[in-house]
Structure formats: C-alpha cells, structure tokens
Amino acid sequence: MKILTIVAAIIAGYVTPIQHVAARESGTICDAPSSGDLNGSNFTYPWPLQLYKFTSQHQDLEMAFMDIAPTSEPNGKVAICLHGKNFCGPTWEATARKLAGIGYRVILPDQVGFCKSSKPESYQYTLQQLSYNTRNLLQALDIGNVTVVGHSLGGMTSVRFGLMFPEIVEKLVLVNPIGLEDWKALGVPYMSVDHLYLSEAASNYTTIRAYEQSTYYVGHWNESYDVWVNMLVNIYKGSEASTFAFDQALITDMALSAPVVYEFGILKPKTLLIIGDKDTTALGKQWSPPDVQAKLGHYDVLGKQAAAAIPNADLIEFPNLGHAPQIQEPDMFHDALLGWLAS
Structure with a gap:
C-alpha cells in the first residue's frame, strides 16, 4: 500500500x-553497540563505531564507520579512506592516526557486504552503488569536500567515486588499486557466482595467509600481519558466514565486470598513485590458463600506464613492496602520502 x-x-x-x-x-546516524557481534563480526575496532542506517534496493541496511577527530589544530579538511576486498576500516588505523595528527577529520567506513556493515542476502553490487552509498554517508554527516584515499578494491571504487562526484573530491589517492587493467579483455575466463561462492566459503586462516603473504608482502611475513588475517577469518566463520561469502562472490563478479581503466582520461581530481611494484594482484588470475596469467598483474608497468592516462596524476613507486605498502612499510608509505598532501 x-x-x-x-x-x-x-x-x-x-x-x-x-x-x-x-x-x-x-x-x-546512530551509535553502534560498543561490543559483541555486529553484522557477523566481533572484531574489536580502534575507535567507537557509528551506523549509517539507510534504505537501498528495498532493503534496510547499516553501514558501519568510524569518525576520527583531528588530534592537532584542525585544518578544516576531511579524508575518507576506502578499504579493499580483504580489508576493513581498521586496516587504515595507522593512516588515520597520521592524518588526524596533521589536522584532518577522518572517516573510515565498512562498505555494505563487508566487515561490520550489513550483509544483504541479495544486492546488486556495482561500483556506482558503493560510491553512491559512500556519498550519501558523507551527506548525512554534512561533509562537503573530501580527500578520498582508496586501496585495492577501495581504489577501484575511488576511481568511480571521482568520476561520479568530481565536484566534492579535493584530492584522490589510489594505493595499489585494482582495475588498472581489464582482466576479461586480457583473457580471464568467466567464473559463475556459484563457483565464486564455493571458493569464498572455503576460505580459512591457511588460504588467506598464503594469498596475503605472496601478493601483499612479497613472500615476507611479520606476526603483526596475523591480526588482519584473523579479522577476515572471524567474518568467514562468523554468524553471517554464508551470506558474507555470497556477498564476496557478488563483489568479485562486480569488479570483473566493471573495468574503470577506459575512463582514466576523464578523471578530473588531482590524483596520486602509490604503487608497490612487486604487487601481482589480478582478479581471475588463479583460474586463468598460463598464457593469460603471464599477462596479468604487472604493477611495475600498470602504475606508470595509469599515471600517464590520468590527466592530473602523480606517481610514487616502491620498487620492493607489494599490494599493501601502508601495512608492509607504514613509515615509508606515510612519509610519501603526507608529503604529497602537503605539496
């Protein structure tokens, strides 16, 4: 009615x-419960959580986020940091502390389908929808211009956000973003959502650590990385495990189906690419034939190509780092980031 x-x-x-x-x-906007399970995760976050409650695609959803105040003289600027597929808002903790320390207000959201946000049983995931949800969160917080920092899938989403809402993006920072190449055009075979779900549902500590060690940290391992593996295991084995795995399958299908590389030339915001050159991340690489695998995930080349294609872009490369430079070498990463923001 x-x-x-x-x-x-x-x-x-x-x-x-x-x-x-x-x-x-x-x-x-409301406060989230201070402890316990929230949308399938009981991982402890470093700052109090809030919930953005909204309706999308005929569903009532929650988008969890942290809102960190400046810890020095406020500079009047806001940064929003978008996490990758195997990450959550807390993986930006060190970066948020650095940004707050130079006067930024920092917003750390968990996207719908991830971490402590809602896990819809059915949702049309698109980069546009994730960007739209993010923009609406900012509007609900009465935030206008932002610096957008995105890593991995969050970097791919940040590109789409910058294309959709250039008028509110002061600066754009892309940290080893995926989507610097069109995997399906390079020969990655189609994998059904049903098969992707089975792969996601089989995730455990051993599989997650093996993948992260090879691509994120170039074969190295530090015990401090375990916290991020266990953060994911907590969700894959949590109270909404099956729905989470299905959402992750839908999100992989989304990224494979929605290349942004062809639109780099019309991206308007001033952009920084921070690239760990040893990164080999490429969606679908693991199920592709050897000749296709050989073409994919060469970030030492892809970073340069993206910087050349984006009209107002700078490129900072770390020759010996992998997919997550902000975790692997945080001091080096933050020196580069804060230096560029101040320039």
Whole structure:
C-alpha cells in the first residue's frame, strides 16, 4: 500500500520520483553497540563505531564507520579512506592516526557486504552503488569536500567515486588499486557466482595467509600481519558466514565486470598513485590458463600506464613492496602520502 500511495502521489504531481528517492535514502546516524557481534563480526575496532542506517534496493541496511577527530589544530579538511576486498576500516588505523595528527577529520567506513556493515542476502553490487552509498554517508554527516584515499578494491571504487562526484573530491589517492587493467579483455575466463561462492566459503586462516603473504608482502611475513588475517577469518566463520561469502562472490563478479581503466582520461581530481611494484594482484588470475596469467598483474608497468592516462596524476613507486605498502612499510608509505598532501 505504501508503494501504491507513493506512485499515486507522483502521478498526482505532489512529489517527484527524485524527491522520493532523496527522502528515502537520506538515512540516519546512530551509535553502534560498543561490543559483541555486529553484522557477523566481533572484531574489536580502534575507535567507537557509528551506523549509517539507510534504505537501498528495498532493503534496510547499516553501514558501519568510524569518525576520527583531528588530534592537532584542525585544518578544516576531511579524508575518507576506502578499504579493499580483504580489508576493513581498521586496516587504515595507522593512516588515520597520521592524518588526524596533521589536522584532518577522518572517516573510515565498512562498505555494505563487508566487515561490520550489513550483509544483504541479495544486492546488486556495482561500483556506482558503493560510491553512491559512500556519498550519501558523507551527506548525512554534512561533509562537503573530501580527500578520498582508496586501496585495492577501495581504489577501484575511488576511481568511480571521482568520476561520479568530481565536484566534492579535493584530492584522490589510489594505493595499489585494482582495475588498472581489464582482466576479461586480457583473457580471464568467466567464473559463475556459484563457483565464486564455493571458493569464498572455503576460505580459512591457511588460504588467506598464503594469498596475503605472496601478493601483499612479497613472500615476507611479520606476526603483526596475523591480526588482519584473523579479522577476515572471524567474518568467514562468523554468524553471517554464508551470506558474507555470497556477498564476496557478488563483489568479485562486480569488479570483473566493471573495468574503470577506459575512463582514466576523464578523471578530473588531482590524483596520486602509490604503487608497490612487486604487487601481482589480478582478479581471475588463479583460474586463468598460463598464457593469460603471464599477462596479468604487472604493477611495475600498470602504475606508470595509469599515471600517464590520468590527466592530473602523480606517481610514487616502491620498487620492493607489494599490494599493501601502508601495512608492509607504514613509515615509508606515510612519509610519501603526507608529503604529497602537503605539496
């Protein structure tokens, strides 16, 4: 009846479809529970959590986030850091502390389908939808211009965010973003969501650590990395494990189906690419034939190509680092990031 009433009002001219969408998706902000399981995760976060509650695709959803105040003289700027597929908001903790230390307010969200945010049983995942949710969160917080820092899938999402909302992006930082190449055009075979789900559901400490050690840390391992492996294991084995695995399968399918590389030339914000050259990340590489595998994930080349294609881009490369330079060598990474932001 509610939908019929809205449709009738639209026909009568009392409310436009755009007005209805804006009202329905405005959402509310509230404090999250201080402890315990939240949307399938009981991992402890470094700052108090808040929830952005909103309606999307006919579902009531929660987007968990941390809102960190400046710890020095505020500079009036806001940074939002977008996590990658195998990451959550807390993996940005060290970066958030550095940014807050030079006056930034820092927002660390968990995207829908991840970590402490809602795990919908069915959701049309697109980079546009994730960007739209993120923009709406910022609007609910009454935040205008932002510096967007995105890593891995968060970097790919940040590109789409910058294409959709260039007027609010002051600066754009892409840390080993995926999507610097079109994997399917290079020959990656299609993998059904059902098969992707089975792979996700089989994830455990051993498989996650082996993958992260080879691609994120170039074969090295430090005991401090275990916290991020266990953060993921906690969700894959948690109270919403099956739904989480299915959402992750949908998200992999999304990234494989939505290349951004062809639009680099129309990206407007001032952009920094921070690239660990030893990174070999490429979606679908593991199920591709050897001749296709050989073409994929050459970040020492991809970073340069992306910097040349983006009109207003700078490139900082770390020749000996992998997919997660902000974790592998945080001091080196933060010196580079803060130096560029100050320039």
